[in-house]
Amino acid sequence: MKRLILFLLAIFLLFSHPQYLNATTIPITPALQLKYRIKLGDVSFYARAGHFTDAFMRFSPNGKLLAIGTFLGKIILVNAKTGAILWEHRVYEGMVKKIDFSPDSQTIYYGEQSPDGFIYAANTETGHIKWRFSMTKDLKLGIPAPKGDIYGIYREPGCYRLKVLKNGNILVLGIHSWPDHKLGYWRRLSMIWLLSPDGHVIWKWPKRKPIELSLYYADADPNGNYVATVAILPSDKLPANYPYTPGTVYVLDGKTGKEIAHYKMKPLKPYYNSVSIWESVAVDPLDKFVVVGTSDGRGFIFDLKTLKPIKILHLATPIIIGGIPVAATATYVEVDSKRTIFFQTSSSSIPYGLPVQANQPAGPHPNAQTIFAVSPNGKILWRFHAPFKFQGFASDIHSRILATVAGAASRMVSERRTKQFGIFVFNLEKKGGGLEKLLGYFPTIAPLFFHLAVSPDAKLIAACETPYINEKGRLVGTYQVDVLAIKDLSKN
């Protein structure tokens, strides 16, 4: 008996040691080190229903603060270095969708998706709300989600882009997509606002009424001279001769909000009947070009003033494998401060809606799951390919590093077999191809959401893990933010 107790005690002492626990739960990577984790709450209800919960992170321009907006409606401000929570607020009946800081890091702006669709401005020190702006004056009040409806929140007006410009003005994109029971069809209303630092509208586009299409994403150069956006899905009933069309890129004058040019992207026939995009619009910091990645696998580089294509890259457009067309979506784009364009392609798929007798590609597209670094004139500088589902980009203000995540698995159980999730970091100052630039890979137990953030000094990365249900029906992972420290870049 005594021996048994001693044995159990020894086991307890050995395996309960923090170092041992760290060694077994935290991966050891040479260049990346887990600094701290912030738990974001219980989302098991949503995870069990197959939903990957959102989160948004942003570092303040001075690098001292990290803001986290959660699906559960929390806005959390933490000390970026220590991970200590400074304050947290809650937006009820909504989720925090987008966040940004004022250039002096004194004010935090955050946009919600809720019946009111508010944009808040809060003091970073106290959390005191300075003002709030409601998008529903233009986008109409949201309809409340029924109890237990996990997707109901997405039918409410939401902030889909919030970017603070160098002069302190705030670019806001709002979308409201919902079944309008009074009119009897699905409506999509979108609008772009430029707000002053005190919350007043400088201009809005369109000027009078919101556009009856989803403008899924928008971007502006840091000085706010130009704003680019792409219109995609329209309301189910559009009036005849409606001036705005789906699949069209619009460029606006950032000072007045007037339309400068537009370009209707032609569908890639015979594989696609329409053009669609995700969060893939980026504007050149020097106002020369705008980049758009489309779901048919193309990457467009347009002249910003005329919107004439400088280059159309066929990154992962359909190719025939085994008699079946296979493509990959150009999901995310980024233009860093050194004007390098980054494209990202998803995993291989058969173009949606094609009358083919297959539901899986016969083979992988050679350019699927690839990161492309492209010069402004369309020359591919380097690429990185790996069997991961890359999602989202983030880089620091001096373009020293580029981070991406291997993210959310498919809802299809069959596609979740590849449980390779984690954070990839590239050293952009290093010469060579993608593999040489790869600084490190930090594996995670759960998929990562496609919004991630890099601190201005390129020393910290924040990414959000979101739990999922594995093929055995077990909940895997935790809803949490992982903050990684990047070791000295000069040594890598």
Added chain:
Amino acid sequence: MKEQLFDPRTKLIATFSISLLAISFDHPITLTILVCLSLLALVITKPPIKQLKMILLFVLLTCWGVIISQGIFYQAFPRTILFVIIPPFNIGHIHLGGLYMYVQGLFYGLIQSLRFAACLFAGVALCMSTSSDDLFLGLTSLHIPYAISFLAIVAVRFLPIFAEEFENVRASMRLKGYRPFKKGFISTIKSELYTVVPVLAGAIRRSREVADALLSRGFDPLAPRTRYRTLFWPIWERCMIFIFFLTAISIATTKILFWLYENQIFYLSFLRPLYGIVRFYM
């Protein structure tokens, strides 16, 4: 009747408040807390152990029945199959979809059972701890119209008589040789239904007798009355029940506000924290 811990008015208001809360709550945790509260009220009345056991057994059996039946016959969507009771099968060309146990149905049944249990425990606690005279006094002191209070008390008083009558009918049936399921299922149901007729006839006869008695004595519900016995309602008890009642009313109002918001009838932006609390905790 044992010495009463609380004034009948306190108990009446508490029972009403618990009923109100049982309707207002949807969340199993809050409903469980409410059930515990009303069970505590029942225990405080110190019922005989045998009776308490009977009540608990009755409630458990009812809850079990409600949960299982809702689990099997749940019609709303989404619904997740927990296990298959009867797999789908065909009879000739007719396809029968089988019988399943649904998770959401069990959950729905649990909520309904908790509601039922909360109200039942509170009601039993009230009845077991209060004489019908005190209950009547309590009702009239709360300015419930005399006629309604009188009707309620008569109904309560006649309940044991009905139970006794029902027992008599069954005893006579047994003496005549009736045994459940002895002559088959249909015959049992028919025989059971026969018990209702004499009990109902007795009830009608008795109600006429009561009505005649009241008329012959010149009963007038609107006539001014004096009371030989009055109730004393301590201040602390009044305050306590007022807070409880106010809480119940507030919760019910909150719930109504949420319902108005959910159905897009009435929405106030500043009530969002309240809507959030109702969504997740009520």
